[in-house]
Amino acid sequence: MPNPGIEIMAGMFSGIADACATHPIDQIKTQFHVNKGANPSIFKPLAEQYKLGGFSRLYSGRGLLPACLRPQSLCMYTGNEWSKRFIAGDGELTYWTAPVAGFLTGYIEAATVTPFEVVKVRMQSLDHVSRYSNSMNCAANIVRSEGILALYNGFGPSCARNCTFNGAYFGFIFWFKDQLPTPKGFGEEVAKTLFTGMAGGVFATCIKQPFDVVKSRFQNQLPDANGNKEYRYTLQALVSIYRKEGIAALYKGFTPTVLRMTIGQSVALTAFETSTSLMERISEGKT
DSSP: OOOHHHHHHHHHHHHHHHHHHHHHHHHHHHHHHHOOSOOOOTHHHHHHHHHHHHHHHTTTTTTTHHHHHHHHHIIIIIHHHHHHHHHHTTSOOOTTHHHHHHHHHHHHHHHHHHHHHHHHHHHHOGGGTTTOSSHHHHHHHHHHHHOGGGGGTTHHHHHHHHHHHHHHHHHHHHHHHHHSOOOSSHHHHHHHHHHHHHHHHHHHHHHHHHHHHHHHHHHHOOOOTTSOOSOOSHHHHHHHHHHHHOGGGGGTTHHHHHHHHHHHHHHHHHHHHHHHHHHHHHHTTOO
């Protein structure tokens, strides 16, 4: 049986790699999700963010983002390894059970990451540029003005997003790896993993995108003077966005989302599998 400690460390490494590679694009993705008007090209908001605060503004929310992405990747990749063993035991996964194993990881991932995601969305949104000075101030302000449960705003759509994405992603890469030739060396193995992660990211993003938009809308909104909110639960939010803005609104920010997920998942998957392999070799005394 694989060493759980190695899998946990590999999950942490994959989260760091993902955060470093994708956070500026992730910020644009969030802004496009919550914008109810027409979105510009992805280059315009990058320039605007740079003008607001220089290079550091491109990484706003950075104080909590690594803490967010490390448990996210930990739950996603390490959780999937444990879920696979739960589903298949000592046997082999199939094209049917691989997506089920991935799907099950979404609930734990949402429970772990949602408070950090709420802070991240508020820090990234242009609606709150002058409201919060940093990530800790944002978290404290949310708890003080909206209550501690506000840190779990969007938990429902987060579960829907994570479960659909993880099921589609891990199911796809399980199938796709079988279609590719067996790598002949370390370099080919890394290239295969990168390509598989990118392809899986595109496929899974197409499926989870409406839930991702709803999640961002939930976490960006503030209650009105009477304590009411525009979005109350997942299905109601989906219907409301569709009726008021059209079906295309459920795919707002699709381009930066695809870029974020293809880059992030290819980097994270490669970091997870490569670091797992290296640490196993070290523990076995082969390096």
